[in-house]
Amino acid sequence: MTEKKSETRLQWTRRHLRNGYIILTTRGAVALYGAAMRELAKLIDSPVGVFLAPRDLLRDGPRFLREQGLRAACGAVLRQIAAQYDPPLGRRRNPINDPLRQAAISYYYSYELTKPDGVVPSRRPVNEMDFALETPFAYDASPERARSIVAIVHAFYPDVLPLVIEKLGNVPGALDLCISTDTEEKKDAIEKVCADWRKGKVLIRVCPNRGRDIAAKFFGFRDVYADYELFIHLHTKRSPHGGEALARWRDYLLDNLLGSEAIVRSILSLFDDPRLGIVFPQHLFELRGILNWGYDYDLARLLLKRINVEIDKNLTLEFPSGSMFWGRTAAIRPLLDLDIDFADFPQESGQVDGTLAHAIERCVLMIAESRGFEWLKVAQRDLYPMGHTLLTVRSPEEVVKHRLKVFQPSLACVDSNFHPYATLIAETRPLLSYPSRNERPRLTLLTPTVNPQQTFGGIATAMKLFSKLLTELGDAFDARIVVTDADIEADAYAALPGYTPAPYAASLDDETAALIDANEREGGRLNLRANDFFFATAWWTAEFALSKERDRARYFGGARPFIYLIQDDEPNFYGRGAKSCLAEATYQCGDQTIAIINSEELFSVMTEKYRFREAFYVPYELNERIRERLANVPREPTMLVYGRPAVARNAFELICAALIIWQQRDPIRASRWNIVFLGEDFPDSLLYPVQNATVGGKARLDDYADYLNRALVGVSLMVSPHPSYPPLEMAEAGLATITNAFAGKDLRRRFDNIVSPARLDPMSLADAIEGAVRRVEPFVGAIIARQCHSEPPADATRVFDPRAVAATLRQAVALPLVSTGEKSRSISASTCEIY
DSSP states (O other): OOOOOOOOHHHHHHHHHHHHHHHHHHHOHHHHHHHHHHHHHHHHTOSSSOOOOGGGHHHHHHHHHHHHOHHHHHHHHHHHHHHHHOGGGSSOOOGGGHHHHHHOOOEEOOOOSOOTTSOBOOBEEOGGGOOEEESSOSSOOOOSSOOOEEEEEEOSSGGGHHHHHHHHTTSOSOOEEEEEESSHHHHHHHHHHTTTOOSSOEEEEEOOSBSHHHHHHHHTTTTTGGGOSEEEEEEOOOOTTTGGGGTTHHHHHHHHHHSSHHHHHHHHHHTTSTTEEEEEEOOOGGGGGGOSOBTOHHHHHHHHHTTTOOOOTTSBOOOOTTSOEEEEHHHHHHHHTSOOOGGGSOBOSOOOSSSHHHHHHHHHHHHHHHTTOEEEEEEOGGGOSOGGGEEOOOSHHHHHHHHHHHOOOTTSOOOTTOSTTTTTSGGGOOOOEEEOOOOSOEEEEEESOOOGGGOOHHHHHHHHHHHHHHHHHGGGSEEEEEEOSSOOOHHHHHHOTTSEEEOSSOOOOOOSEEEEEOSSOTTOOEEEOTTEEEEEOSHHHHHHHHHHHHHHHHHHOSOOOEEEEEOSOGGGGSOTTHHHHHHHHTTSOGGGEEEEEESHHHHHHHHHHOOOSEEEEEOOOOOHHHHHHOOOOOOOSEEEEEEOTTOGGGOHHHHHHHHHHHHHHSHHHHHTOEEEEEESOOOGGGGTTOOSEEEEESOOHHHHHHHHHHOSEEEOOOOSSOOOHHHHHHHHTTOEEEOOOBTTBOGGGTOTTEEOOSSOSHHHHHHHHHHHHHHHGGGTTSOOOOOOOOOOOOOGGGBOOHHHHHHHHHHHHHSOOOOOOOOBSOTTSTTOOBO
């Protein structure tokens, strides 16, 4: 090999000055700063490698420093800075996701379990990104129809009730009153206040002084709710524990809910949306610093368990602080149906936290969400100091648009870095979701990449099967491709012209065919429809599919299967550990899985080990493009090697060792043979001391077919039950092919010109190579015809048929979307298991 000349210091300086000038004049000073940081990273550590954001130094820095050392840690930080300021020289950031970066919501959160005083901290959106609808709306908003409405009021302080009654006069149309208090004397006073009420019936009840307004409003009138579609919860609130800071709280809530007829009409018009369950005022600004779980977390968790909802503190805590809000009876029905009575609440003793009542207040929205309902917040501009967070509503269409900012589901994970192993197993970074209002069914392909230079056989097969299934589903289904592990390159967009590039962000979700770059996770959401179906292509994408199905069921109810293209027994890719366990877990959700298994051999192995709802196999067939290009041309002394150093199961090192042994013991014959490594690009230095070898890289199909036409010997190993296509393609093209056997796999049954060593070690493989070369060398310059193959024994009824899978999906769409009340562990963990 020719020795590379070293660069002098002067040459190094001139080169960097020239490059710096080009960057400055073409991309600007900011890009130049980023490029400089990357060069500094190159000097200190390496130009490529992991990234470590400066903001994550305190969290991840000590561990990274301990495991990788100071130079690697400095290099990681510098590479991150380079990626931020000069994306072309660092980690690219897809401009398609610009809306995501601009609209991403940040949160206040601590993984700290409790504060020193025992309070459980909460996850909350930062003040600047906590949005509400401005009321009254900036158009003449009115509900489409009249609804039965009841005002349920707890009047512990009857002297405040006249103010409440006055505000209720702003409700247009009929309105019944249900008023509770705790003594007969107060009841008499209330009867006098309500004597002139003419808008509807009045029901007054005396309730035990337990559970404050919460117990009275929910359980004191439990029997009443069934008669009304909507309700408003109010109480004669005083907050003596809050001092001057909370003195205006009651008036703030009443004014935002009932401040004028226009405000009430605006709010009631929102309930024309059947999915809306609760409308409540934006939090009083003075309260924002204390919106936490307090001492109520355990009580709230136990309460929600009773309706089959499991929570954790990593979820966003949102609730109607002050417990006044408009609501739909169906949204709180799970709470009303619980066996809770006044005796379950503690005796009144001036408690300010830590009671069942406080826990219920914090659970109301989660209860509504658990049955498929949503919520919205409202506020008047002159009552709330952060005006930029109040969204003006000029039309019903703007409500639809603003919902994406205001409604942030409490039962959905918003932590894109939740998993402790997400840093070490990067492919498992959670995909977050957002409920879509688009009702059209959709099939979504989850794939690590669609970039042509990264699209090997497995992904190509997935794209092909996905396309076949979409064709069978027809116009009734929309399509979506979500890329999870690689930024989508320009040539990938060009190769998929039928798909609309869309950001990984909550949106109106109106594309009929969307291409989503979800590699940049932080702050993003994946739209989920009631009839979304997922097509997984690897174990971690199957984990995503299962996770998104749980999210979908939580948003909309019902159950939907997912399609799992199984192209190998993936747990065997890794040593025994976290990855192998995570991979195998995805095969153990049989009732949900429509398995499409690549090859008869793998089908036999996987269906023997695991149970699936349905299982099909994809029989081997030569790629159509390759078949068209195969031709009878004279053969050359060329050996094709499927060599992928980055893929352990292709046993690259073993092949190189065998080639060296063969060449060194049979040098004269070996000198006449050229060896071409195909499959991926890699430095040719990895081949040394193999002689006469070149790296062909990832060849285009036409070039690959040309190699197959001219070569005489092929070597391709796959240390797994999947046969892989290269040895079968080599054999069918007429090459003497050397590959390995494995449990459930013996490719000699398919082609007579395949050889498998009894042992897979360098010496045995070298013997097989030497024997193959000796057998075929007489055919140099001759024509060798394409070979016929035998199909291994398999159940012909289980051959993949797009019509059968499409029929299953159509049947699932026809099933009703009923709320299942499914229970999920740690909902903020996107890979939780239903049990």
